[in-house]
Amino acid sequence: MRPAILFPLYKPVTALPGLGPRLGKLAEKLAGPCVVDLLWHLPSGVIDRRFSPKIAEAPDGRVATLTVRIDSHAPPVNPRHPYKVRCTDATGVLELVYFHVKGDYLAKQMPVGKTMVVSGKVEWFHDTLRMPHPDAVVAVEDRDEIETVEPVYPMTAGLPAKTLRKAVRKALDDVPELAEWQDPAWLARKDWPTWHESIRRAHTPQDEAELSALSPWRSRLAFDELLSNQLALALVRLNQRKLAGRSIVGHGGLRRKVLDALPFALTSSQAASLEEIYADMAADRRMLRLLQGDVGSGKTVVALLAMLNAVEAGCQAALMAPTEILARQHAESLAPLCKAAGVNIALLTGRDKGRARQAVLDRLASGELHLLVGTHALFQEDVTFKDLALAVIDEQHRFGVHQRLQLSAKGRAVDVLVMTATPIPRTLTLTAYGDMDVSRLTEKPPGRKPxxxxxxxxxxxxxxxxxxxxxxxxxxxxxxxxxxxxxxxxxxxxxxxxxxxxxxxxxxxxxxxxxxxxxxxxxxxxxxxxxxxxxxxxxxxxxxxxxxxxxxxxxxxxxxxxxxxxxxxxxxxxxxxxxxxxxxxxxxxxxxxxxxxxxxxxxxxxxEDGFVIAEEDLRLRGAGEVLGTRQSGLPEFRLADLAVHGELLAAARDDASLIVNRDPDLATPRGQALRTLLYLFERDAAAKTLRSG
Structure with a gap:
């Protein structure tokens, strides 16, 4: 269960002042449904209102806060003209200019003869200083109500900036003091403040420099988020490792036939990847490996040889693709090689119905069918393998983790090989596939023209x-x-x-x-x-x-x-x-x-090197854009920017593996604080594996 200390942060945003049903919806669209989402919505700019010159000294185009006496009101004769309020100090005249306003409201707010403090952008118009639509107007005795340095947030249409700032201030007031989850020596080395102090300072920048992603508080918050991601992956991976596997070692005969039938020799990275895969399959723990290779680097051949290793050991293997076209294509390209090896292969998609489908299912259940290629149709309940030992999943980012698990549940201690033709930068590989071992195909097969x-x-x-x-x-x-x-x-x-x-x-x-x-x-x-x-x-x-x-x-x-x-x-x-x-x-x-x-x-x-391109894409556009995060299953980071915080990610990974080695159940005092961190960043699934594990 989520710790009670975090409950205030998971209240709906509508619990904050000013965010009723209508504005609450806009705040939710902007940042998210909970109070904590507003905390993760950091300012992108600042307005400094500390500059308080006399009227005559105010420079054109700058934000200034002026103390003035209200001299007179001049409501417009024509509604298309502005309403003007004439103000003075010892050095000159300032005109406050309003368009489309009701005069009686302004007359009440600024009675003639009263001294007021006004703040906004000033501009010289002929010889007169003007302030169109001031941001703040208060009586001189209420001067403290004006925020001297005002954070500027990314906004959405219809939500007043002032309302959002007020809601964030209230959210900051409710932030609990949480036990420290970072390693003390690391904190001291980085000279970072506490989490509580960091979140407060990130929302109250005093100048442009403090908005930098590399400021101490923003770096600290980014590291917290990255650590929660890496720790969650490490715990899931640990859980996978605990699941009993089985040793799969083939005799090599079928693979030799396929290699002889290939019109070219394997590239060195194909051979190296296969060595890693065979070693994983031979071990008595389950394989969970990602095979990354550029378009046309020969992933399908590697997958086939891995599947034949399982068939040689007397088991079955399955290859799942995200679309029917792709599944059909895989089946067609593998068929001649399987024929050369004397191995039975079939295709199963949502389009297969009736007798033909039943015939495939019967052959699969009896073990006569060695390899099955298909789409989501492989998940269906009536699809039963005699003995599935290896599941290969193509274009993993089109499938969720739960689908990966569904397929591996079709057999006993199934090894999983995931393939992607989307070259992913190393940093993103860590955040998205940190629970997997990674093999990379870096060359193109011979004969491919530039x-x-x-x-x-x-x-x-x-x-x-x-x-x-x-x-x-x-x-x-x-x-x-x-x-x-x-x-x-x-x-x-x-x-x-x-x-x-x-x-x-x-x-x-x-x-x-x-x-x-x-x-x-x-x-x-x-x-x-x-x-x-x-x-x-x-x-x-x-x-x-x-x-x-x-x-x-x-x-x-x-x-x-x-x-x-x-x-x-x-x-x-x-x-x-x-x-x-x-x-x-x-x-x-x-x-x-x-x-x-x-x-x-x-x-x-x-x-034409996909990995060079992927790194450059990350540098130019940031992580969220690189794979179109929404559909790619990659985690969305709110505080960390992988293009800037890449080094912190590596440190978070090291820290997470150290934590899992020393305190796998998160039972020590630091471990307990780390549980809170997992819930804070909604990595609940990982926290739950601790209980079920």
Missing amino acids: IRTVTIALDRLEEVVTGIHRKVQEGERVYWVCPLVEESEQIDLAAVTERHAFLKATFGERIGLVHGKMRGPDKDAVMAAFAEGRLDVLVATTVIEVGVNVPEATVMVIEQAERFGLAQLHQLRGRVGRGDKPSSCLLLYDPQLTETARARLKTMRDT
Whole structure:
């Protein structure tokens, strides 16, 4: 259970002053549903109101706090004109200017003859100093009510900044003093304040420098969040390790047949990865390994050899892919190799029904079927293996951890190998897959040709179409990808449909269109027509990003390339260059490019190494964007920025493994404080494994 000391932080935001049902909804949309979410919503700027000059000395365009006497009110004759309040001090005149206000309210707030303190941005208009819509107006005796240094928060429309600041202040008042969970020697070395002090200081910056992610309090909070992430992963991993495994060692005969049938030798990183996998399978604990490899680095062959190791030991293996197209493709590419080895393989997807499906299930249950390739359909209750020993999961970030567990529950002490073609920077690998061992495929198989990448401004579209028309006449096939972003989905869908119509005028009927809003079977039919050569050009949104294999496709056009992440551009580019002809990738961009966008496109031109690209993407765009966190299953960090706090992540990982080695049940006083940390950052699942473990 969540410790009682944290209860005040998990009250709904509507429990805070000023956040009723309407504004509470906006605060929830901005930061999250609980009080603690507002604490994690840190300021992005400051307004300094400490500058208090005389009227004559106030510089143009600066925020100033002035003490003035109210001389007169001048309500507008025409409602389109402003309401003006004339104020003075010993050195000059200040006009407070208001648009669209009711005069009687202002007359009551600022009676003539009264001395007031006003704060806001001032500007000289001819010879008069003006302050349009002051931020604060108080009687001189209430001067302390004005915040001298005011934090500025990222906002959402309709929520007043003042209301949000007031709610955050109240949330800070309710922050409990928590027992210290950090190692004392580490804290002293870093010279960091307590958690309580850090959260308070992060919300009350005194100047721009204190907003830095590297300030002591922000660094401390980032480390707390990273430690909670790494400790949670270490506990889950420890729990996995405790589960009894079984030793799987094959005789090598089937694998030898496949290696003989391959048209090329394994690369050195394929061989090294296989050694690691075989060692894991032979050990008496369960394997949980991530196989990272760029598009076309030969992951499928590694997966097949690992599966054959299980078959040689008298067991079965399964390969699960996120989409039907990908599952079908895996089955087709593995079938000839399995035939060479004399191994039975079958495909099972949601589309298989009736007798054909039952026949596959019967062969699987009897053990006659050695390898099964499929989609989510593998999870269904009536899918029973005789003895499943290895589950291979392709494109892990499309599946949740629970689905990984569901598949491994289909057998006894199942080893799990997870594959991804999305090159992930090392720091992200730690945060997302810290519970796994990692193998990386760093070379391309022999025979893969480099892909020529060029950047072209969108205003040269006609030239591009002419060039592509020439390629099509030479018998080549072309992908044309348009962006699709959730926020502007309707506009983007209209744009991709329009582009399809525009290109149809040039290419006639041999052009297809696929996008995410189409029904699965319709999408598959268009993709199949393109793969079989019945279409020359495929206009698509990023649905083709993962795994479509058309060796005849030699040109990839990506429109508005600046709107894609580098990892995504790299994935898309990997769809061509799979045959024996030279291939090219054309990145069409909007001529009005930002510097960051220009740098990203340059990286794409300069390198084809997915890992270099992924590191650069992290540096330029931050972790949340790199894999499109929302759909990738990567943790979202609120306080840590991996592009800045990479070193802290490594330290958090070391600390977490030390903690788990010394105090696996978190029973010591520091261990108890660390339990609170896990609940504070909602890593409840890891805290629960302590109880169930």
